[in-house]
Amino acid sequence: MQTTLVADHVLLPDRVLEPGVVRVEDGVITTADPVGSDGPPRDPDTVRLDGRVLIPGLVNAHTHSPMSIMKGVAEGRSLLTKEGWFQCIRVLESDLVPDAVPAAVAVSCAEMIASGTTTFADQYFFAEQIVPVVDRSGMRAAVAYGIVELGDDDARARELAACRRFLQRAADLPPRVRGWVGPHAFFVDSTEAAIAAEMAMADEFGCGLHAHFATSGEEDAFCYATYGTSAVVRMRALGLLDRRMLLAHACTIVVDDLPLLAGTAVSLVLAPNVCMASGATPPPFRSAIDAGVTVALGTDNVCNNGSYDMFAEMRAMGRLASFVSGRPDALTARELLDMATVAGHRALGICPVEPAGSIAPGAPADLISVAVPALHRGPAGMQSLHSALVYGGSGGAVRDVMVDGRWLMRDRALLTLDLAVASARRDSDAGNLLAARTRHAQAAPMRG
Known part of the structure; x- marks a missing residue:
């Protein structure tokens, strides 16, 4: 399975591509390059991440x-x-x-x-x-x-x-x-x-x-x-x-x-x-x-x-x-x-390929995109992208998440888990836990 990602900013270990193209095949990053003079790829497998920063998960x-x-x-x-x-x-x-x-x-x-x-x-x-x-x-x-x-x-x-x-x-x-x-x-x-x-x-x-x-x-x-x-x-x-x-x-x-x-x-x-x-x-x-x-x-x-x-x-x-x-x-x-x-x-040490945790050829395609406007970044000459991500970013700014080349979230929509259903069951289980603790706390003096 192949996927081509195009983002406004791609955070590499040694530089930032603005914009950049990252190609993924069978869950592994194969290339990470700047967009060429002829523009971004138009292949059927291309996913445009406009207005976003692509960084390692x-x-x-x-x-x-x-x-x-x-x-x-x-x-x-x-x-x-x-x-x-x-x-x-x-x-x-x-x-x-x-x-x-x-x-x-x-x-x-x-x-x-x-x-x-x-x-x-x-x-x-x-x-x-x-x-x-x-x-x-x-x-x-x-x-x-x-x-x-x-x-x-x-x-x-x-x-x-x-x-x-x-x-x-x-x-x-x-x-x-x-x-x-x-x-x-x-x-x-x-x-x-x-x-x-x-x-x-x-x-x-x-x-x-x-x-x-x-x-x-x-x-x-x-x-x-x-x-x-x-x-x-x-x-x-x-x-x-x-x-x-x-x-x-x-x-x-x-x-x-x-x-x-x-x-x-x-x-x-x-x-x-x-x-x-x-x-x-x-x-x-x-x-x-x-x-x-x-x-x-x-x-x-x-x-x-x-x-x-x-x-x-x-x-x-x-x-x-x-x-x-x-x-x-x-x-x-x-x-x-x-x-x-x-x-x-x-x-x-659990990733099967190296260099894990970076966007580089051979690394696992564990990637996330972050909305640029949500960073409230200062002028590019004033604030680095690293600083904007750390001090202006938040989990709420994340738009897309991929692990091993598989999308887990797209445009803030979770694809593998239902948070609403899980939360309702979790809250019900929590009520049962509190009730059990109360019963045991009340019974403790009687057992003594």
């Missing part, structure tokens, strides 16, 4: 798609501490049933597609309910089964067995949807016995690990008290740094440990909006990048973020970086776009 490298069923419940509260997470979220999750997951995931996938995300990394339990919806959506994803053991031997055995069953079934999925292992948090919630089993399982199935890390310093406090080393140093001793792994948040990671991650398949995923909303310590973004660590972006859950908009994450990261460093442009617009595209793909 965005990567949300850390989220929890089923949690849209609890969207907004944690506003004004921090989920980056074990206590906050347990009291606000875990009590609800104890009443969550598998049948309530698919609609919530469909809502999340629809919202991600509509705001320009083509690839994401998920981490949650009931993962077997997540992947069919992701497959139907047409998105690319690494879905990790979230393992929560809280030091309980029975829970550990149960969760590891469930993760294994999930990975066995995930082996039959299309290549763009992968099954991963998802320890909730090393040391804080995942004992070394669990860590050893999780590493062995990731090796057996050839997949990555996706965990929360350094959200509030609890891992380092434990490791210093127990082993006399930082958490990263202890992780290296256990062999964790020898595997592909996403470490989400990294707010309190020890800066001197960052060189240990350079040159590895371990990536840090920063979630600036959740970091600020939680009043957390800003992550050492510049030190990590300068040390050669892969640094990507994610939204985390929408319980207190409230949005899957990766444009908002880029903008928040840029503002946060300048604020904490005390200097403007601490992260350039180009760096921010790279964090949300190329670095995200490098972190996940």
Whole structure:
């Protein structure tokens, strides 16, 4: 299947085509060239994207798609501490049933597609309910089964067995949807016995690990008290740094440990909006990048973020970086776009072809178009296109979305998911979840 795309602006790794022509064949970009003197192609397969910018699809490298069923419940509260997470979220999750997951995931996938995300990394339990919806959506994803053991031997055995069953079934999925292992948090919630089993399982199935890390310093406090080393140093001793792994948040990671991650398949995923909303310590973004660590972006859950908009994450990261460093442009617009595209793909490593996350021959045709008027761009000589996208763009400006050369959204119309139907079911499931939690809360004193 061939498609020829013509857009007013095409964002290449080293320049901008104005206008440009991108040709796609069998889901892969074959050429990206400026429009010639004889005008744009007039082939039957040509799609005109007039008044639009064509850019690589965005990567949300850390989220929890089923949690849209609890969207907004944690506003004004921090989920980056074990206590906050347990009291606000875990009590609800104890009443969550598998049948309530698919609609919530469909809502999340629809919202991600509509705001320009083509690839994401998920981490949650009931993962077997997540992947069919992701497959139907047409998105690319690494879905990790979230393992929560809280030091309980029975829970550990149960969760590891469930993760294994999930990975066995995930082996039959299309290549763009992968099954991963998802320890909730090393040391804080995942004992070394669990860590050893999780590493062995990731090796057996050839997949990555996706965990929360350094959200509030609890891992380092434990490791210093127990082993006399930082958490990263202890992780290296256990062999964790020898595997592909996403470490989400990294707010309190020890800066001197960052060189240990350079040159590895371990990536840090920063979630600036959740970091600020939680009043957390800003992550050492510049030190990590300068040390050669892969640094990507994610939204985390929408319980207190409230949005899957990766444009908002880029903008928040840029503002946060300048604020904490005390200097403007601490992260350039180009760096921010790279964090949300190329670095995200490098972190996940699930694209079958390279260079993923860019518009270049051989790259997967994961593309989005953004309406030029919606950017409110300054004069071309005054504001770069990169700056206009990061600081003037939003998910609402996205018009078209393509993954592997297949349209998932055209002119704002979702083609693979019905958001209205999914939202209605999600809201009904949320009502049932709240009712179950209320019943159990009222019955608790009677059981005592």
